[in-house]
Amino acid sequence: MLQAVANAFRLPDLRKKIVFTLVILVIYRFAAHVPIPGVDREALRFVFQQNQLLGLLDMFSGGAMSNFSVMAMGVYPYITAQIVLQLLAPIVPALNQLNKEGEAGREKMNQYTMLLTIPLAALHGFGQTTLLAQAAGGGVAVIANFGFRPGMVLPTIATLLTLTAGTMLAIWLGQLIDEDGIGNGISLIIFGGIISGIPQRLAQMWITSPLLIIVFAAITAVTVVGIVLVHEGQRRVPVHYAKRVRGNRIYGGQSTHIPLQVNSAGMIPLIFAVSIIMLPGVVASYFVGSDIAFLSGIAGVVATMFDSEGVLYWLFYFLLVVGFTYFYTDIIFQQQDLPETLRRQGGFVPGIRPGARTADYLHGIVRRITMVGALFLGLIAIMPFLVQLFVGTGEMLLTSTGLLIVVGVVLDTMKQLEAQLLMRHYEGFIRRMR
Numbered sequence: 001m002l003q004a005v006a007n008a009f010r011l012p013d014l015r016k017k018i019v020f021t022l023v024i025l026v027i028y029r030f031a032a033h034v035p036i037p038g039v040d041r042e043a044l045r046f047v048f049q050q051n052q053l054l055g056l057l058d059m060f061s062g063g064a065m066s067n068f069s070v071m072a073m074g075v076y077p078y079i080t081a082q083i084v085l086q087l088l089a090p091i092v093p094a095l096n097q098l099n100k101e102g103e104a105g106r107e108k109m110n111q112y113t114m115l116l117t118i119p120l121a122a123l124h125g126f127g128q129t130t131l132l133a134q135a136a137g138g139g140v141a142v143i144a145n146f147g148f149r150p151g152m153v154l155p156t157i158a159t160l161l162t163l164t165a166g167t168m169l170a171i172w173l174g175q176l177i178d179e180d181g182i183g184n185g186i187s188l189i190i191f192g193g194i195i196s197g198i199p200q201r202l203a204q205m206w207i208t209s210p211l212l213i214i215v216f217a218a219i220t221a222v223t224v225v226g227i228v229l230v231h232e233g234q235r236r237v238p239v240h241y242a243k244r245v246r247g248n249r250i251y252g253g254q255s256t257h258i259p260l261q262v263n264s265a266g267m268i269p270l271i272f273a274v275s276i277i278m279l280p281g282v283v284a285s286y287f288v289g290s291d292i293a294f295l296s297g298i299a300g301v302v303a304t305m306f307d308s309e310g311v312l313y314w315l316f317y318f319l320l321v322v323g324f325t326y327f328y329t330d331i332i333f334q335q336q337d338l339p340e341t342l343r344r345q346g347g348f349v350p351g352i353r354p355g356a357r358t359a360d361y362l363h364g365i366v367r368r369i370t371m372v373g374a375l376f377l378g379l380i381a382i383m384p385f386l387v388q389l390f391v392g393t394g395e396m397l398l399t400s401t402g403l404l405i406v407v408g409v410v411l412d413t414m415k416q417l418e419a420q421l422l423m424r425h426y427e428g429f430i431r432r433m434r
Contacts, residue, residue, distance in 0.1 A: 008417055014182070017420075021181035024173050025192045031169065032064035032071045032193070036143065036159060039068045043142045064193065065128070068142070070166040073128065074193070075186050077121040078171050081113045083268065084120075090334055099335055117171065118164065125163035182420070183413035191409040194402040219387060220403065223380075227407040230376045233262035235369050237362065241347045260366055263373030264332055267404050269324035270381055274401075277317050314385040318378040325374035326367075333366050380404055 008014040048066055064071035089095040095112075098105040129146055145155040174185030181188075205212040236257040339359040348354050352361045379386075383400035 007421055011421075014417075014420055017180065017182045021177050021183065021188065024177050024181060024185075025188060028071070028170065028173050028189055029192060029196065031166070032069050033067055034070050036068050036070065036072070036162060038144050038155075040142055040144075044068055047142055064166075070162050071170055073121060073124050073163055073167045075167065075170050075174060075189060077124050077167050078113065078117045078186065079271075080120055080124070081116040083271075084116065085109060085113055086335070087331065090331060096335075100337075114171070117167065121164040121167040122160050125160050125167075129159060129163070183409070183416055187405070187409045187412070191406055194406055223383065223400070223403055224407055226376065227380070227404055228411065230263050230373060231408055231411060233369075233372070234259040235262070235365055236260075237365060238350055239342065239347045240350055241345065258338060258362070260362070260369060261373075262369050263325075263377065264366075264370075265325050265328040265373065265377070266408070267377075267401060268328050269321050269374075269377055270401050270404070272324040272328070273317055273320035273381065277313065277320060311385075314382045318382050321378045321381045322374040325377050326370055329366060329370045329373075333363065338362055377404075 008018060044066070064074055085095060089099055095109070098108050101108075129143060143159075145152050146159060170189060171186070174189050177183065177185030177188055202213060205216065236259055238255065238257050240255050339355065339362065342348060342358065343354050349358055349361060352358050380400045380403075
């Protein structure tokens with residue numbers, strides 16, 4: 001990997017792409033420290049210590065939400081829009097047709113995603129700021145003058161417009177990386193925010209106990225190896241293409257394979273699961289102090305059940321991740337429509353009839369290998385709980401979800417870099433042959 005990076009810096013055009021990517025990430029990090037006016041830092045810090053969902057959103061904002069900056073929502077609304085359209089595609093025939101129209105269809109879907117991102121960003125901004133505007137530690141609100149009450153309307157609209165504009169700016173920076181840099185821009189922005197918190201965590205561990213750094217470095221290394229193995233794991237299904245004669249030429253006749261990923265759902269199941277499991281606790285927290293004894297009692301029971309310190313919480317979390325992995329993998333498999341693609345191209349799986357039999361065969365393989373990916377994602381999700389059982393603290397150098405993102409982004413970026421190097425080596429070889 002290091003050799004590939006060194007080789008890339010020797011080529012002027014690749015060096016320019018890498019430097020451009022780093023400059024964009026630095027610009028984003030500067031913007032992530034421009035705060036929204038009227039934020040109380042101490043109250044904000046208290047709220048983040050009490051709410052794990054905000055910690056997840058902070059990860060997707062690249063660390064900007066913990067500062068409640070103009071980039072507080074980061075690219076999270078854009079990711080939400082992508083997921084919503086993916087889930088709607090099997091239901092809405094027009095969206096399903098766009099997925100089959102190649103590059104033109106993808107461009108149209110990107111336009112729909114951007115249009116959906118704007119209202120989602122405003123909605124997310126209102127929900128998050130409303131949550132933060134409530135009294136935190138010591139009865140102090142994180143942000144004052146927010147709400148649609150007399151005298152607060154204009155400051156509220158200004159805050160929502162600022163947050164929405166920050167999201168669109170973050171997406172634009174990510175698209176600049178896609179066009180002129182190296183790697184996936186949106187993923188790299190999240191990646192940069194995650195690793196930016198490592199020095200602070202190291203300092204905290206050093207103050208607590210220097211031995212913790214060694215312990216968690218070993219845990220992180222083992223986890224990274226597991227993530228790489230699962231991320232790169234695939235089942236290769238052999239495929240043959242029938243020979244076709246057109247005029248005096250013969251087409252087809254070759255053999256290849258379909259690479260079915262062990263974890264084709266990525267980290268989306270983790271996002272679904274944590275959003276759902278946090279919801280009952282957040283809703284219950286509003287009714288714990290109710291004057292109605294019955295309502296307050298039920299809210300207290302629900303808050304206890306979904307407390308992140310309890311075993312029941314982590315068991316629900318594990319089961320939700322496993323379930324959503326199967327659910328999302330099925331959606332992705334249906335959208336790809338591999339049996340129909342094989343039929344149109346004259347391909348077939350040896351010993352399996354084309355059509356419904358091929359679909360059942362491939363779906364059965366996907367279900368079996370998804371079990372490995374689902375169980376692995378479930379273990380990644382409850383990693384803080386497992387670490388706390390053996391080490392005594394759930395704090396890690398990187399959160400398990402963050403580590404999954406970091407490893408995936410690094411692997412994808414290195415693949416793109418190696419592909420660029422291979423292409424330039426091949427072009428240089430052709431020129432020398434001429």
